[in-house]
Amino acid sequence: MDLTQTTTAMLEGLHDPANEPVWEAFDLRYRPIIIGFARNLGLDEADAADIAQETLSRFVHEYRLGKYDRNRGRLGAWLVGIARYRIATLRRDRAGKYNIQGDSVLADLDNDERLSVIWEDQRRQQILRQAMDELKTRTRVEPKTISAFEMLVVHQLSPQNVAEEMGMSVHDVYLAKSRVAQKLRDIVNAIETSYDEEG
Amino acid sequence: MQSSTADGCPERAELESWINTGAIDDAIGAHVQQCEQCGAAVDSIRSDNDLIQEFLGANSDRLSATRNNQEQIPGYEVGDELHRGGQGVVFKGLQVSTRRTVALKMLLQGRFATSKQRLRFEREVEVVASLRHPNIVTLYESGLTTDGQVYFAMEFVDGQPADDFLEDSSWNSRQILGLVSTIARAVSYAHQRGVIHRDIKPANVLVDDEGQPHVLDFGLARNLDEPLHQEKGATAAGEFLGTFAYAAPEQLSGKPDDIDVRTDVYALGIMLYEMLTGLRPFPGGGSISEIISNRLEREPQKPSKLTGKINNEIETIILKAMAREPERRYQSAGELADDIDRYLEGLPILARSDSSLYVLGKMARRYRRPLAAALIASAMLLTLMVVLVLVIIEGRFERRSKEQAYEISRRISEALNLRGEASADMGLPEIVSVWKQKIQDPEFQIPFDLRTMLLREYGKNELELGSREQAIQTLRTVLQMEQSIADDEDARSVGIAETLHQLGRVEYANQNYREALVSYYLPALEMRTDILGEDHPDRIMTLQHVGATKRRLGMFDQARLDLEEVLRIRQGLGDTNGIINAMNAIGFIHEDDQAMQEAHDQFAQVGDLIRQQHDSVESLEDDYRYARALHSLARCQTNLGRYGQARENLDESIRLKQQKFGPRSETVALGKIELANTLLLEGGDPARAEMVGREALDILAQGAGRPEDEARTLMILGRVLVQSEQLDRAIICFEQARQLLKQSLGAEHYKTIDATHMLGRARLDSGQHDAAEALLISALGSQDSYPEPSVERKQDLLSSLVRLYTATNEPDKARIYRQQRDTMSDRIGISE
Structure with missing residues (x-):
């Protein structure tokens, strides 16, 4: 897998539903970031993995429908938007299933700036992690x-x-x-x- | 300087160790300042170190296993890792010389501390190490590892952090009060020796097996390299929230000089609050500046409102300890401990709740503006009543009011020369039925087009008045008449298109969306496009209806495209009201499509557009669409977890609706339902959530509302009650909701299934296993027969059944449902 394939190139490739490698590359790049993002907002490992799954499939769905317009904002912001809603839904469902108690420690999803800081931070961490693999192998x-x-x-x-x-x-x-x-x-x-x- | 290079510069190794350990060799420091080459080298080493540090942080989970700790601390054998946090790692260790077990804490940042910080730190450690108290974790020593990283060796306490301990224990409030009193006495002991903790929080108190607290990390908060507000980043985020939650206003406002023993008293107050209520007094989250301004400006939620465990006296103690101004707090931790003990011994406490004069003054300050607004409002009462009447006359939803219908009929009667057959004292229904007969009478000679048009108007009126069955009959008659005269089934005319459009509206109102779309709206659209052209307002209207109907059918993407076309054309025409309408419709589609961010942006734009249409606050507030836009916006915000914003918008929306339609109108109730939902999800104020929900219910009970709204309110109330552990009352709510939904939507509808599920869960949790089983099984059955089964809903139901059979100790059944649930998860693949 080419670590330096640009996101732009990936997005081009995603238009073709049969282009498995590009989907994999995209997945590899963004799934860990979303998981880290969700974990950071207080979700446990399993929930964070679910959120990442839902966010990515939702993104690809919307992307193929042409809903993602790069002029409207960065990809990260778009993914944050989707993930934020999924997380809120999860919490709401949990509320329905009575599991919310003492959740005040959970970060509120109110704050765009903070979410984007967390996202950027996770993205940077992901890059540093990829860098470690790269350092060892290449x-x-x-x-x-x-x-x-x-x-x-x-x-x-x-x-x-x-x-x-x-x-x-x-x-x-x-x-x-x-x-x-x-x-x-x-x-x-x-x-x-x-x-x-x-x- | 030893071992320098020929040109007098220190060697690289010297520079590295000078940077790393902050060695106090200021000869090197002086040299680096003068020597360009060494200055550059130092910069480059620092930048390497920063990158490496970042790199290690990001890969810590993968690297920690390989860490070679034995090398690190001379004189200690380093054992298992006990805790890893944002500030450092704690290992169990053995001091070789004394063979005593210790806890070794290594600071992450310590390695790069400056020499000044290190000196200050060492002085502080000396003082802290002199503290000897059974409830303070003794610090034995601190030093540098072989690599120049700061470590502490301290007393090893086999215990849990206080928050974890309380979560696992079933301590009552008296025991908790006793615990906090003991902690406060330990803190007071340190204060008397000149040591302030600065970072008291449950995580810094270990509770041992005997329930004795041990306070950790005395006086060290300041030495963690960074001031509180500079902490940032992912790994520190949890810790950072935790620390902020206990920080006193003087810490948050960045006035380090104001920090004294009362800062610790404040943190003890917050801790007591949290331990007794399970909640923090100030909502967490938000940006740092929000947290700070919250803390500096807002009063905490009264703890007695959150739990029945807190009486007046305890509340007074808590609120005094955590008063915003240090001079209003207990002046020492000892005073706090004394007052808690007095309470526990049944003696009167010394703290007094705020005097009424003080409260009054504070109120006057806080509410000065709202009070003035209220006075103006009462002066406007007369105006408002006039406005209300006007609103009723004009019709709220662009529908024709009865008066207008009457006016139309009257004119038509005149035109048709019905004076002899209809009299002035006839009611509207009588008049219209008279003229309907007249129109259909073949003997009555009027032009064909006028006849069909009048009959169609009649059908429209029937629809407006809610007689949908009659409206369908009338409109179908019109359609047949029009098609027969054209002698062609494919006949197209402006009239036929209009009739089709109206039939579409009736079927839409009947919720026969597919019929409305396929049989009526789409043919009408085609005709109007051909005959009238793309931009004709009638064609645009039909297109808007097509979009709305597709939305109901779940065809979100197509619906969105249709409405975007509507929007585009209206933007070209500069039809602002039409634009607002279309944008609203697009917002609803996004919302149904669960694209909440887009829906949110759409409604926000709608709000902006409406605002732009008005040049005064009064006329804006009088525009019902504005209150509605705020309501929609808030709903999206709730879905996005932005509860604070949602609450503000709902409060405003409800206020405007109350102003316009009166406090007990249905639309106000709808706002309150939404608000109750937001409060429920936010979780901080169950009492208010319940109250708001009840108010909504009360309005709906007047009989004005739809049963579904009433049911939704009951569901929300039920959940609020579950949250506050009032299962019996929750069960009543869920039961009522279920009955209402069953009657109005049928047992098979997903909302009914949800209600049945919730009822089952509540009965399960209150130990009524048989009843719960019957409900959950029946919900599962209904779910399976539901035409559009939702995977999540079914999984949730299966989870509840697993939970039930685990509770009833029937592992075989539990296993079956668990397997079912887990197989479903496997089936949700990523591929589209």
């Missing part, structure tokens, strides 16, 4: 450099320990960190560009 950074980075940053070993273990100088450990960080930045920027949601 880039031409030496494995030793990656290992040093992982030991230092992820496992949080001291630079001296990493240097000993990897047989390099402390200076090189820090260089490895800087090199991987730069690579990470490039990947993140590339993916970020592919989310060309501005329309």
Whole structure:
């Protein structure tokens, strides 16, 4: 799957109901964001997964009917709009089934600005997660450099320990960190560009 | 400076550790400030660190398992993770030298703290570590991990956070009061040693097996690098709400100098409120600025209104502790504890509720404007009554009123020279039936077109007056007459198109939507398009009806296209009223199609358009369509979960309707139903939801309303009552709703099924298992025979049955229904 396929290209492809790969790519890109978004609004894992499913199928339905007009707003805002309604419906149904008690902790859906902040945040997280996969599988950074980075940053070993273990100088450990960080930045920027949601 | 490079610059490793640990080697700091190269290096390391930090946060779930903790804290063996939150991770640990079990808390941000922050932090830790109290979690020490991350070692308490504990326990209000009193005494002890907590909340109080509270994290709130209002982001969102919920006004308004022991008293008050009512005094959510302004301006909901467990004295204690102005609170945590204890011992409490003079003053300040408005309103009463009469005369829904019908008949009578056969003291029905006979009388010589036109008018009047069966007969007669004279079944004429259109209206009113569309509206549309052209108002009217009928048939996309065409043409004609009409209709389609955001935008535009038509507030408020647009808008907002906005719009809409049609009109009742629904879903004010629902019911009981509206109100009321655990009363409501719906819509209708389901659930929850079983099984049967079965509805029913058979301990039956339900889930695929 090409991580850097632009959202615009995906949306083009979605017009063709038989274009499975593009649907998959779209799904892969947005499902985790919607799930994260819903989780952030206080839904549990199962509910968040349902919301993502409903939101995506609803979106594709509306998109194919030509309801989504890129001039009207960003894709993210559109998806937030659909998800928001689904979440409100879920809560309303829950209210019917008596499960609402102490729900005041749940964020209110009133606030557009806040919802879009949460969305943006989830989108960024998704990009960072994709970046991790990308870093491991695709880039031409030496494995030793990656290992040093992982030991230092992820496992949080001291630079001296990493240097000993990897047989390099402390200076090189820090260089490895800087090199991987730069690579990470490039990947993140590339993916970020592919989310060309501005329309 | 050791180990510098040849040109005097520190090595990269030195720069990194200078940045990471905030080491106090200011020689490096001074150098970096002067050296361009090192300055750039530091910037780049910082930006790497930021990215890495963000990256780690986003991937924390995938990375935490690989974390190598043993390396991190010298002198401790790090064990299992106990808790992970926005601020840090807590591990169980063992201090190697003493072999005592400890809790090790590592701060996420600590690693990047500046040296100044670290110094301040270390001083604070020293003071906090000196606190020794059985209800305060002792801090043993803090330090830096091998990697320069801040950690605390503290007393390990085997317990649960207070909110979880209370959720699992069945503590009564006296026990809760006792708990809070103990917490307040511990807080008071710390205050006496100069330590303010600043972040008291249930999550920071652990309750052990014996029910003893232990307050955590004393005095550390300020040291978490960021001031409260800078916290942000996804992982911190829950925590952030939690923290805000207990923050005192002086914390929220950004006046750190005003923070003192009374800030903790405030948080204790909020905590007591929440523990006793299960709710927070101020609605959560919204933007930070909304939360802040809410807290700074609004009075909390009175706790006694939320639960019967709170009497006057407890309420007085709570409200005094959480008074907005610090000087009105208890002046110390000790005073709060004393007053709680006095209450528990049956002694009179010292706190006094606000004096009536104070309350009066406050009221006057708060209500100055509304009071003035009320006075003006009463002066306008006379005007209003005149307006009311005018409204009745003009007809509310663009229908012809009886008076107009009479006027028409009178003129027609004159034209037909019926004076001899109809007299002035005849009622309208008599007059019209006389002239109907006359028109149909073949002996009566009038031109054919006039005859059919008059008869069609008669049919229309029958429809307006509600005699739909007669209207159909009359209009069919007209149609036959018109078709026979043309001698052609495919005959087209302006008259035939009009008759078809009117027949469509009758069938629409009869809810025979398919018949209305296929047999009447569509042929009428075709004819009018051919004969009159695209832009003719009659053709547009038929098109609008076509769209409305398609909506009823669930053909939302087509309906929308039709109405968008209507809208486009009317926009071309500059017909504002027509535009508003069409936009409203499009809004309803979106709403039925569950595209709530679009519906919302549409109704908002309708509101704007109406507003633009008026140049004064009075004339705007007098325009019924405005109140209706607000009502529609609010309904969408409720569906979108924007309860606050919905409530405001409904309040306004109801006010306008009351002003125009009187407080007990049906349309006011409809507004109140919607408001009750919003309040129910919002959940914060069940008492008001019930009250508003009852008011609506009361109006509808006058007999003016449709039984479905009454049933909907009863359903909402039932749910409110369930929420406040009054199952017996809820059952009565659901039962009544079910009867009403059964009579008006039939047992098979989905609304009836919902009512049966709800009734079954309520009976199940109140332990009436047999009755519940009968109801749920019958609802399931009706659901299966419903022509358009809804997957969700059926799944919900199956879930209720699973719940029932779990309660009655019949696992085999429960399994069958569970399987059914789960197979249904599998079948809902993503593909379109």
